[in-house]
Every structure is written in C-alpha cells, then in structure tokens.
Amino acid sequence: MNIVCEHLTYVYDKGSPFAVKALDDVSLTIAEGEFFGIIGHTGSGKSTFVQHLNGLIRLPSSKKKRYKPEKGEILPTLKVGEYDLTSRKTDFYSLRKKVGMVFQYPEYQLFAETVKDDVAFGLKNFSKGISKEETERAVGDALTACGLDPKEVAEMSPFDLSGGQKRRVAIAGVIVTRPEILVLDEPAAGLDPLGKREVMALLHRLHGSWCKTIVIVSHDMDEIAENCTRAAVFSEGKVVMCLPPRQLFKRTDELLSLGLDIPLVAKICLALQRRGIEIDCDFTADDFVAKVLALRRDRR
Amino acid sequence: MKDVAFGQYYPVNSFVHRCDPRLKLFFLVAFIAAIFVANNFWALGACAAVLIAVVALSRVPLGKVLRAIRGVLILVIFSAVISVFFYSGETVYWKYGILCVTREGIFFSVFLIIRLFLLVICSSMLTYTTTPVALTDGIESIFHVHVLALIMSIALRFIPILMDETERIKNAQKARGADFESGNIFKRIKAIVPILIPLILSAFRRADELGDAMDARCYMGGKKRTKYKKLTFSWRDLVAFLTAAALVTGVALLRVYVGGM
Numbered sequence: 001m002n003i004v005c006e007h008l009t010y011v012y013d014k015g016s017p018f019a020v021k022a023l024d025d026v027s028l029t030i031a032e033g034e035f036f037g038i039i040g041h042t043g044s045g046k047s048t049f050v051q052h053l054n055g056l057i058r059l060p061s062s063k064k065k066r067y068k069p070e071k072g073e074i075l076p077t078l079k080v081g082e083y084d085l086t087s088r089k090t091d092f093y094s095l096r097k098k099v100g101m102v103f104q105y106p107e108y109q110l111f112a113e114t115v116k117d118d119v120a121f122g123l124k125n126f127s128k129g130i131s132k133e134e135t136e137r138a139v140g141d142a143l144t145a146c147g148l149d150p151k152e153v154a155e156m157s158p159f160d161l162s163g164g165q166k167r168r169v170a171i172a173g174v175i176v177t178r179p180e181i182l183v184l185d186e187p188a189a190g191l192d193p194l195g196k197r198e199v200m201a202l203l204h205r206l207h208g209s210w211c212k213t214i215v216i217v218s219h220d221m222d223e224i225a226e227n228c229t230r231a232a233v234f235s236e237g238k239v240v241m242c243l244p245p246r247q248l249f250k251r252t253d254e255l256l257s258l259g260l261d262i263p264l265v266a267k268i269c270l271a272l273q274r275r276g277i278e279i280d281c282d283f284t285a286d287d288f289v290a291k292v293l294a295l296r297r298d299r300r
Numbered sequence: 301m302k303d304v305a306f307g308q309y310y311p312v313n314s315f316v317h318r319c320d321p322r323l324k325l326f327f328l329v330a331f332i333a334a335i336f337v338a339n340n341f342w343a344l345g346a347c348a349a350v351l352i353a354v355v356a357l358s359r360v361p362l363g364k365v366l367r368a369i370r371g372v373l374i375l376v377i378f379s380a381v382i383s384v385f386f387y388s389g390e391t392v393y394w395k396y397g398i399l400c401v402t403r404e405g406i407f408f409s410v411f412l413i414i415r416l417f418l419l420v421i422c423s424s425m426l427t428y429t430t431t432p433v434a435l436t437d438g439i440e441s442i443f444h445v446h447v448l449a450l451i452m453s454i455a456l457r458f459i460p461i462l463m464d465e466t467e468r469i470k471n472a473q474k475a476r477g478a479d480f481e482s483g484n485i486f487k488r489i490k491a492i493v494p495i496l497i498p499l500i501l502s503a504f505r506r507a508d509e510l511g512d513a514m515d516a517r518c519y520m521g522g523k524k525r526t527k528y529k530k531l532t533f534s535w536r537d538l539v540a541f542l543t544a545a546a547l548v549t550g551v552a553l554l555r556v557y558v559g560g561m
C-alpha cells in the first residue's frame with residue numbers, strides 16, 4: 001500500500017483561542033516497501049501527521065455528510081492504499097488493521113493481567129471469533145518476532161517487565177495483526193542504548209518480512225541514517241525536505257538551522273572535510289568505514 | 301479538552317478577567333443571594349441586567365456562555381414541568397387528579413427557569429474569567445487554609461493533563477481495534493477497562509513524580525509560606541463591589557416594597 005498525501009492541513013481546536021495549526025499544506029508520498037523516516041523539531045507536527053495515516057485524526061470531509069470547504073481552501077488528498085481517507089464511506093476500522101500504529105511511550109498503554117492477553121487484545125478486536133489456538137500461535141509469533149521468549153514472558157504481568165521489554169511487548173501488541181504498514185512514533189525514545197539497539201534491530205527484522213512498509217518518527221539522526229530509505233523533515237507543520245539520508249545529511253547547514261542534529265558520521269565527515277579529505281558516503285557507519293579504507297588503499 | 305464547558309478558562313483580557321478573584325467570589329455569592337431574594341420579575345430583571353452587563357464586559361463569546369446552559373437544560377426543563385403541574389394556585393386552567401395547571405404555577409416555573417439559568421451562567425462566568433490558580437489563590441486568601449487550596453489547585457491542574465492522557469490512551473487502544481462507540485451498555489463498560497487501567501497507573505505515576513519534585517524543592521506546608529504574587533484590590537474591584545452591593549440592596553427593597561408577583 002502506498003501512502004499519498006497532498007495539501008494536508010490540520011488545525012487543533014479550530015475556531016477557538018487555543019487554535020494551533022499543526023500541519024500546513026503537507027504533501028508526501030511514501031511508497032510500499034520503504035523504511036521512511038520523519039524528523040523535525042518538537043511541535044513540528046510529526047505526531048499529528050502520522051495519526052492521520054490510520055484515521056485517528058480524520059479529515060473534516062470524512063466526517064460530515066456534505067462538507068463545504070472554506071473559501072480558498074485547497075482540498076487535501078490522502079490515500080493509504082485503496083483507502084481514500086477524505087471520503088466518508090471509508091471503513092476506518094479495517095484501515096486500522098492494515099496500518100499498525102505504535103505511539104510514543106507505548107508501554108503506557110499496557111493494561112491486561114498477562115503479557116499474552118495484552119498482545120492478544122488487537123487480535124481479538126480485529127479478527128472476531130478467532131480460535132484460541134490460533135490466538136496463542138499468533139501471540140507467540142509476535143512475541144518471538146519482537147525478540148521475546150513467549151515461554152518466559154507470556155504468563156507474566158506486563159508491569160513486571162523492564163522498560164525495554166515493555167516497549168517490545170507493546171510493539172508485539174500492534175504487529176500481532178500483521179499490518180501492512182507499521183507506523184512508530186519515536187519507538188526508541190527514553191530507552192537505554194542497549195534497549196534502543198534492540199528496538200531498531202527488531203524493526204529491521206520486521207521490515208520486508210512482517211510489515212511491508214515502516215514509517216518511523218525519530219529525533220535520533222543516527223537511527224535515520226542507518227535505517228531509512230528516505231526521510232522527511234518537518235518544520236512548523238510544513239515538509240521542508242524529503243530525501244534519502246545520503247542527500248539529506250549533506251545539507252548540514254539547513255538541518256542545523258532548523259534546530260536538528262546530524263548523524264555522528266556526518267559530523268566526522270565534516271571534520272575530515274575541514275582537513276581537506278572529502279568522503280562521499282551514505283552516512284552509515286559501514287559505508288563510511290568502507291570509503292575510508294578504500295581511500296587509504298588508494299593513497300598507498 | 302473539547303466537550304467540557306464547565307471549569308474551562310477562556311483566555312482573553314477583559315475588565316472581568318482582571319478583577320480580583322476574591323471579589324469575583326464575593327460577587328458570585330452576592331449575586332446568588334440576590335437571585336434567591338428576588339421574588340418578582342422586576343428584581344429578577346435587575347439581576348439579569350447585571351449579568352448581561354458582566355457577560356458583555358467579559359468578552360467571552362455568547363455561544364460559550366450559552367453552552368454552559370446546555371449541560372443543565374434537561375434538569376431545568378424537568379423541574380419546570382414538575383412545578384407547572386404541581387404548583388397549586390387560584391386561577392386554574394386545567395385539572396386532573398392532583399395535577400393542575402394554574403396561572404401562578406406557570407409564573408412560578410418561568411421564574412424558576414430564569415433563576416436557574418442566571419445561576420448557571422453566573423457560576424460559569426467565574427470559571428470562564430478566572431484561572432484555576434487565581435481561583436485557589438482567592439479561596440486561600442479568604443479562608444486561610446493552605447493545604448486545601450494546594451490540593452484544589454493540584455487537582456485542577458491535573459484535569460487537563462489527565463484529559464489529554466485519556467485521549468492519548470484512547471487513541472492507542474483504538475489503533476489496536478478497540479471500539480468504544482458501539483455495543484450494549486455492558487460491552488461499553490468493558491471497553492473502558494483498557495483505558496481506565498493505564499490512566500490510573502499514569503495518575504499514580506504523575507502523583508509520585510509531583511511529590512518528588514516538591515520534595516526536591518524543599519516544599520513544606522504550613523503558615524509561614526509567603527506568596528510570590530500578592531492579590532491586590534483595584535478600582536475595578538470597587539466598581540464590582542458597588543454593583544453587587546447595589547444589586548442586593550435593590551432586590552431587597554423591591555421585595556419589601558413591591559412584593560411577590
């Protein structure tokens with residue numbers, strides 16, 4: 001399923017003194033199979049954008065019978081696969097099965113007595129009347145895919161797990177329904193370095209096999225450089241750039257002026273550049289090392 | 301933060317907003333007293349006129365003000381209907397068993413409706429124009445109970461936070477296919493559990509964190525605390541005070557000299 005979004009604008013608490021324009025004429029296309037990154041300063045509208053993708057925030061035209069656009073309003077397009085999110089006839093419930101969403105700090109949404117029950121929650125909702133054995137199997141698969149041992153954790157209370165484990169249980173609770181697109185809002189935020197690595201490794205394992213497309217919101221540029229096929233930069237509700245990391249992180253000055261960071265590899269490349277050594281890499285550690293070694297070989 | 305009109309501050313700068321919270325509390329009490337002392341349409345009209353002036357001065361949009369009524373509309377209609385049918389009077393229009401409709405009964409229920417509306421609008425004006433913090437400051441300075449004011453301001457402070465939190469959890473469970481809108485009442489109650497448990501846990505967590513933060517800043521309750529912002533009366537408060545005093549006196553005089561309807 002491709003995601004096509006054009007001229008999307010969203011205002012929170014429209015018409016009140018609290019009104020905030022969170023998205024301003026956003027146009028983005030995310031192709032099936034991508035590992036897509038979304039970066040941007042705090043409050044730039046990243047979370048608001050991703051919540052549109054499974055209809056948690058709905059466009060006004062999909063809520064009212066006869067929606068009258070305001071004067072001068074450009075009508076947005078928002079399509080996820082065959083689902084047209086601007087239409088009132090769209091089945092948002094089945095859309096949510098296709099587009100899994102992992103929120104910021106997803107461990108705070110755990111509620112069931114056992115890990116098993118919590119992971120099965122989405123499955124029971126989306127696949128009504130699913131048999132007990134099937135549920136058990138699907139839950140086991142999801143936990144294993146998230147790097148947890150079902151035998152060990154399935155019967156435990158989710159509140160007795162470590163932070164990183166909780167996070168992975170929460171992710172398992174979303175992927176258990178096998179969504180085609182998996183959206184994650186800062187999946188590694190607040191974890192220790194090991195937890196972060198595990199979550200990113202887990203996403204890599206899921207990508208392509210379990211979920212075709214992954215969209216991740218992140219503040220960690222190393223994560224973006226290492227994993228993403230493309231990344232969009234949000235600023236004040238607008239998309240200012242949308243490029244593969246290789247080109248994106250060459251535009252250092254722009255990123256820094258938006259209050260964003262650049263990957264460590266990009267910083268090293270800059271430092272080398274100042275000493276007169278140009279290295280053209282895609283800002284992953286592996287590629288960087290390969291290029292440096294090649295350079296050394298050439299100089300010999 | 302969408303559906304709850306009561307207790308929602310409306311942030312504009314106006315005469316009413318800048319009045320001292322203590323005076324606004326006093327004004328509210330005086331106004332309520334006036335509404336209940338008023339026993340004829342002249343007196344009630346005077347109350348309504350004062351309230352309309354307050355609303356106009358406050359620059360809170362009329363739609364917002366009327367929204368406050370919506371919440372109590374059913375209650376008001378219910379009590380009005382009851383009093384129409386059960387109020388006994390001399391000019392009887394219709395009678396059936398103990399039920400009767402009289403001229404006095406109709407007057408009485410119209411009176412009741414106006415009274416209740418004035419009451420609700422006036423109280424919601426207080427919360428529209430006064431921040432929760434200012435309100436508790438006012439209460440604290442009147443009653444000199446620090447702990448109570450602290451509890452109140454923390455509770456008020458947490459309402460929007462917990463409401464946002466509820467929204468977030470609700471969205472997260474909706475993303476996992478939870479359905480809160482359909483099904484019979486038992487289904488719906490059961491559907492709340494996945495929201496309620498994380499919400500309660502998060503409330504405890506936040507309370508814990510707040511306690512730690514207060515400890516870390518050496519918070520101690522007690523009388524010796526000083527205020528960062530001292531409340532002071534200004535000319536606005538004098539105007540408001542005189543209005544309230546005039547209203548109560550006027551209504552009382554009308555009661556004595558004009559009498560009931």
Ligand SMILES: Nc1ncnc2c1ncn2[C@@H]1O[C@H](COP(=O)(O)OP(=O)(O)OP(=O)(O)O)[C@@H](O)[C@H]1O
Nearest residue numbers: 012013020022040041042043044045046047048049
């Ligand atoms: N429920 C809401 N009600 C009102 N305003 C909101 C709400 N959620 C977000 N906003 C506002 O919309 C803007 C965009 O918020 P959003 O959460 O999309 O930002 P973000 O890019 O995800 O930020 P962060 O990196 O901090 O998660 C912000 O100014 C925020 O204050």
Ligand SMILES: [Mg+2]
Nearest residue numbers: 046047104185
């Ligand atoms: Mg966010």
